[in-house]
Amino acid sequence: MSTTAASSTATLLPPDAKPPKSKTASYYSIHPHWQDVVPIPQADQTGTLAAIAYSARYSEAMSYLRALMAEKEVSERALALTEDLISMNPAHYTVWIYRMRTLRGLWTASGNVSNAKVVEVQDEVTPTGDWTEEVDETLWDNIASELKWLDEVSFRNLKNYQIWHHRHALADLLPADPASPTTSTSTSTPASETKPQLSTTLHQRLSTFITSEQTFLAQILSLDTKNYHVWSYRQWLCTRFPTFLLPSPPTPTSTLPSQPSIAPTYRTHTEVHAIDTMIHDDLRNNSAWSHRYFLLFGHHELHHAQSRTPPLILKQVNDERLLHAAGRVDTPLIHAEIAYTQTEIRKAPQNGSSWNYLRGVLRHGAVAITTLRAFCEEFLGPDGDLWTDQWIDVEVEDAHTAEKRTEKQELGVRSSHAVEWLSEIYGQDGADGGVDRARECLTALGEKWDVIRKGYWEWRVEKLEAGGTK
């Protein structure tokens, strides 16, 4: 690009002019750094549906984007253009992807960064570098400065999701974690092969990066606790950097017969501790429960299914107790988590998140649901009554004045989930009138506790009578 052209046209902006705030002003067409580009305007929109009357600024910027992308230009000015467009329309996925391609191109061809048409986006930075590789300081600095910019954009656009894919693509440029399934599954690991280790420097650098990601994620999630894209990124990050983020990272099945239990210490692991805190703040945050399951159990199931060639159907892992067979079920952890969840359920018995989690833990550990009979019965009315209102009027006598008055007390059914679980538990001991009692649970759900799902409870009765439920 040439800056000398400025003298020939009197109307050009000074070279250091920044994109204007005004929606009508011209910029690229009168900026000295852009005079060699022939913009590609939008095709005539008359007669098209839902045509947007773009502002002059947006239209102009888009015309220059089309021109640059058509040439696959990799340059600093392309980066500046993407930043400008993102500020006008952060939901523009094309701009984000072009930005990432440009960054990768620039970082590969470092040294040529200020020239216009440097390289075609072909030879990019290898996404997963070798773990024995030296730390590439320039790459680390580049990623760090892009993340810093991205943090600010993220706080301004909490609902945007292109941001999270961009962050994912950036973090994926960092060196691989040898414990990551993506590095260990490419070839089957021979039994003799020892686990590769990260160098001390690399371990330190990655550890610092992970800590700052955890801090950033905590901040973002405090503003929007259930943001799906933030949580998805967090789960991806755990899979990508298991050494730092998973309390029991996967190990090649052939090298260890079984791992020691993490039960004594797992609650102090940073990622588990972060989730403990979030569940403490809002025990109904299902995204937090979901992340907890993934951290403690889910990643083992996925790793087991995905490390086979061809991969298994995921449900087989639990249905066929494959983790048990492989010595990969941490029984003390299962019991610790059952106890933890029971405590959470007692605080709020109508919370679907904690019950769903408990069911997941039982299935993973192949623990029989019948072992929780007494626990579930805690949430019924007096003498196991399935129909008593949650709050009932009780006549109480004042200890001092001996005056009688009625008071509402929570003596009735406190959890429809407990009633549902009991229908399954009773249904399994068919011998002592269990099926009748199970049917009564389902009837109570359909008629009193969860009437809108009557059709479902009736279907469950059908299944029960056909002996279909496990």
Add this chain to the structure above:
Amino acid sequence: MDSTDEFEPFMTIPPHLVRWPAIRDTLSSSTSQLQAQTIAECLPLLNAINNPSSNPFDFDEHGQHNLNRADHIKFIRDGLQALPAQFVAMDASRPWLMYWSLLSLYVLGEDVKPLQSSIIKTFEPLQNKSGGFGGGQGHLSHLAGTYAVILAVSMVGGQDVYNVIDRVALWHWLGRLKQSNGGFCVCEDGEEDVRGAYCALVAITLLDLPWHLPSDSAARASGMTDFRDGLGEYLSSCQTYEGGIAASPSNEAHGAYTFCALACLSILGPPHETIKRYLNVESLLQWLSARQYAPEGGFAGRTNKVVDGCYSHWIGGCWPLVEAVLTGPDHEGESVDPSTKARIFSGEGLVRYILGCCQGPSGGLRDKPSK
């Protein structure tokens, strides 16, 4: 006889749809506060027939609010006209906007055929020579936009409209999106999720593209030869411990992704075979059924999230597929119309929510009364 008696049946609404839930925890948290707020804003609307200031002519014989058909049609037609500059946030999703508008007109019984020529003019500039459609002119091809274009084209019909789509280029582009784990990316260098897989299979089947992978598909390097290779296993890995399906393996169960996965499996083969084979149907049903709340009546997209009108489509769309799994074919192998069987979800609750809480004052549907 009291003269008001004859109006009695007019007012009957099932009590669970106009009352607070039978069980409510005493411990409060931000989720339960938002849930209580949502119920509080829905209740007066669900029970509007019994509000003396309501106009009785706004309701049908079941005490349900009428569908404001004319307002909705006007709202959609206005949205297809030129849009002001503040709609720039929609610039990358114009096909999506048009698809939903056309579908709504179609469902409301409007004739969309007269839009044929404007559809051609609108979609032609969005197509890329390397295959697929972008959100706008010069945007990268994206599976969501391409899906929307293909369905919109199918709805208006006509050979000239069909000819807009370059099937050969599209097939090659899809080949570049197929991943070695069986799934699909939504665009080149874009994210991989269940949505991508569903949109890709819709494109392949509706356009009658070959199932085998083009020779330039990178997935061939991992031994794949067919678009369906590894797909069932990939989708299976997105089912969570809750029973619903997530965007990607390890994420949280979510209504929209559950629809995409079930619909994708139903294209892969008959639902009673594919869904049963790859998913735990029992836990799927448990989760799916728990998405409907009372008194609101509508669906929520995830556990402990509040009701939201868009899940009338995503969760609502799951039910016919799940019913097809449960009903299966008859003993002669013919498929049975599941609507002849008892419904597992409450159609009445859903209808009352959509009509009572989601209709905007000047046409269009909203997520919830406070939006």
